[in-house]
Amino acid sequence: MCGLVEGFAALQALSVASSYSGQRQAASAQDRYQRQLMAAEQSRQKEAETHLRMRQQDEQESRARELAKVSQEARAIAARNITASGEAGVSGASVDALLAEGTRKELDFYETLNRQGQIQSTAYDREIEAGRKGSQMRMLDFNRPITRPSFANLLIDAGRAGFSTYDFAQRKHQIDTRAEAGKKPFKIFPGLD
Numbered sequence: 001m002c003g004l005v006e007g008f009a010a011l012q013a014l015s016v017a018s019s020y021s022g023q024r025q026a027a028s029a030q031d032r033y034q035r036q037l038m039a040a041e042q043s044r045q046k047e048a049e050t051h052l053r054m055r056q057q058d059e060q061e062s063r064a065r066e067l068a069k070v071s072q073e074a075r076a077i078a079a080r081n082i083t084a085s086g087e088a089g090v091s092g093a094s095v096d097a098l099l100a101e102g103t104r105k106e107l108d109f110y111e112t113l114n115r116q117g118q119i120q121s122t123a124y125d126r127e128i129e130a131g132r133k134g135s136q137m138r139m140l141d142f143n144r145p146i147t148r149p150s151f152a153n154l155l156i157d158a159g160r161a162g163f164s165t166y167d168f169a170q171r172k173h174q175i176d177t178r179a180e181a182g183k184k185p186f187k188i189f190p191g192l193d
Contacts, residue, residue: 008168012161019157023149030146037142045135049128056124063117067110074106 078099085095 009161009165012165013158016154016157016161020149020154023147027146027148034142034144034146038139041135041138041142045131048131052124052128052131056121059120060117063113067113070106070109074102078102 081098081102082095085091085098
């Protein structure tokens with residue numbers, strides 16, 4: 001059977017080894033968790049960008065449909081004006097002025113819609129860029145340094161355990177020596193019988 005000092009030394013060695021193993025497992029778990037958080041954040045950011053781009057595309061298609069509708073209506077109005085002026089026997093500069101006014105209004109409407117589209121596109125681009133920066137900041141926050149166990153710390157812990165074992169062995173030796181010298185058992189609290 002192992003002696004008391006040998007048992008204490010074995011216990012100290014097991015404690016150091018399990019501490020090192022636990023530190024390694026904790027660091028590994030933290031690493032896995034950080035990778036999962038980063039992957040989830042990247043996925044979330046891609047989904048947010050996709051959603052914004054789809055909304056932007058829907059608005060662009062809506063503007064294009066509106067422009068096509070206005071263009072078709074403007075051509076129909078111009079054709080009616082030409083037909084009506086021909087039936088009324090009006091021609092020349094007054095008809096040309098009427099057609100030019102319709103064309104000018106159509107171009108003004110196109111310009112307004114295009115300007116609105118550019119402003120919205122810029123707003124979407126800024127929103128996406130802000131989302132990317134926010135996502136990068138979150139990933140930096142997730143990606144904090146992981147404390148990994150080092151062999152230097154393992155040696156320090158082992159040295160501490162060795163000194164603790166040595167101290168335990170010295171105290172045991174003192175207790176045993178006193179007990180043999182007095183031929184009576186050593187009492188931790190003398191006077192208490």
